Amino acid sequence: MGNSAGRRRALLLALFGVPLVVVTLFVISLSAVTPFAAGAGIGTSPHNAQDEVAALIARIEAPQVPNRQGLDSMTLEEVMQRFRVPGASV
Secondary structure, eight states: OOOOOOOOOHHHHOOOOHOOOHHHHHOOOOOOOOHTTTTTTTTSOOHHHHHHHHHHHHHHSOOOOSOTTTTTSHHHHHHHHHHTOOOOOO
């Protein structure tokens, strides 16, 4: 872990009082909801909108790129299994 990455994690922990993974999941959930709240689906066909949602879900659940070791190489389902999380709700 680089020095600047350590500072960012410490800053997030100090500001929010939660680990980086919680802040990351929150940001991911916001990015999944924001296009719909902003009306991004207006003017597109329902089929196109469904494809975009499916692509977004696949991107969120896929392993992270670049792989910085640790949990990055795991899918969301694999991370949940590792930490024995039965499910998640947004």
